[in-house]
Amino acid sequence: RKEVEQDPGPFNVPEGATVAFNCTYSNSASQSFFWYRQDCRKEPKLLMSVYSSGNEDGRFTAQLNRASQYISLLIRDSKLSDSATYLCVVNRGGSYIPTFGRGTSLIVHP
């Protein structure tokens, strides 16, 4: 089983839709969690950290479920500009080396 797994998609949604992605991780010692977005042929950019209590940033909400070992990203009111690949990143406790998922592709269409 891969350490971090994501559904590659693509998720094809209309503008204004709500879409959610999950990311599962296998190492129960994982401590830090992040979502990044990567546009085509660009570098990854930090989208948000994922806190134990869940956190929200505008239209984006991130949740952590330690019992089931997954994190989620919810995007409300999707915009065309949200089209990108969303990468899940996990750090094991005590390790500075992150593990990146392969990413979930989102396509928002008019």
Added chain:
Amino acid sequence: GAGVSQSPSNKVTEKGKDVELRCDPISGHTALYWYRQSLGQGLEFLIYFQGNSAPDKSGLPSDRFSAERTGGSVSTLTIQRTQQEDSAVYLCASSPPGTSGIGSSYEQYFGPGTRLTVT
């Protein structure tokens, strides 16, 4: 403020030649990472620096790959005797110190990458 910069942005080289890729991290960031990403693939971890030392070189694919970091700032990744399978985008990222002022905050800020093509 200035982000992470990398040079060159593109490099085309002949098989067997050596190449040197440069990364300028964000000022004050203590941790620096190198990754590579092949077309349509995920990020492959290469090496991590904390200050000038590299506690983890486990991702370097072969002894043709080496990296150094000087002055706790600029890093260079050197690939000797390049092969066609080395063709990829090489990404550098830096992280600020943790809240205690040591280690890393784990948040990574990426440079635009160097696209390496070995012909």
